[in-house]
Amino acid sequence: MKVFELRKLGLASVLLAALRRELSLALRQKGEVLTPLVFFVVIVSLFPLGVGPESALLLRMAPGVLWVSALLAAMLSLQRLFAMDYVDGSLEQMVLSSTPLGLLVVAKALSHFLLSGLPLVLMAPMLGLQFGLEGRALGILMLSLLLGTPTLSLIGSIGAALTLGVRGAGVLLSLLILPLYIPVLIFGAGAVEADAAGLGIGGHLSLLAALLVLSAFFAPLATTTALRISLE
């Protein structure tokens, strides 16, 4: 296990090594990484079928639909954040190792963002086009997703750690985490809508960034506590 031999290295290289481990593990199971993305596309495509193909209505709904679908897709991939390592025992080794657990948690959240958040950011314009969003709105949508999805990964890691090895973890995780996602949803979708209404988007994006900073500070703390409780 490469991660645990890096005791003498600096924090940055530990972070990098942990991140590399997460990514290479994920790339060995491409299906699990791709399924949430397909899910995202399917969910977004269901909305026009449900509410009808009127372009004015779809245009109005687009930011909300894309953001809610992004929340659900992030949710879906959260379970595998700690589950594999928990099952094969390497999570226990991480908790016992001299590497700060918070750092490994940050690496895991970062890898979750790279594997589920970032692809959503890149796919959003294509789906936005189907809803009739224009260039500028698409750019703002991407920007808001780029600022918001890391927060989803960070907050989600708390829920994933709390529900580790628990009966019905999947549904429970969504019940715990979705209410906490509401501010991100409001400001993320709000940024696109505010621009469409001719208002400035600076406020929304600043608040999204503030949420990111706050969760980057607090979420690893809560996640490490939750992990230690789950492994007791």
Place this chain on the structure above:
Amino acid sequence: MNKRVIHWFKFASPQNFYVLAGRMWPWFAILATLLTVIGLWIAFFVAPTDAQQGEGYRIIFVHVPASQMSMFIYLVMAAWAGFGLAFNTRLSGMMASALAPTGALFAFLSLVTGSLWGKPMWGTWWVWDARLTSELILLFLYLGFLALQASIDDPRRADKACAVLALVGVVNVPIIYFSVKWWNTLHQGASVSLTKSPTMASTMLWGMLIMVLACWMYAITIALLRVRNIILDRERHTEWVKHAVE
């Protein structure tokens, strides 16, 4: 040494607290009953009919206490959760889990009474007003707490996990409240205002205050009773419980 000093940590032991709670709850129950009777009597017979809202306004005598209890209980629950994590006391987690169902009940009651009031006053059961929405989210947070509690078998682990969740929730509650508020002002969907309340007659105010106190007493009574049950359940393997239930 001063012998009159009370050793508070003595009551951190579930066994001692079981006895203390058993002594306390009847008093709180009596107070709750008395205050409820007085409060409802004022609410129905003393308080005048509202000039604008007619008789329908009387539901606030239940609605206002219920909503403020739902918020306050969450804070108390998070405080117990924090105690439990900091001092590793078993009783704190039990108190938090004893409070959660009551808090959820009050949140639910507040939503139901709110919409019963909203129908005659606003002509609609529900508006996506900032307060209504955040109360709904508070109910979700309670339900998450209860669901997590229910799905972990080991009670100690359940207590700690729920404690983390409650603390995360309490950090998020103000963020959620303000984001919902700003979301609401951006959309300006509902044209009703809850804040421009006309000055209240003093009997209405008294009735409401007494009902608030009654809800406090009720919540304390129920929490003490529930924590007694939880203590018995978790300590059922011990000798003292066998004597206590005989």
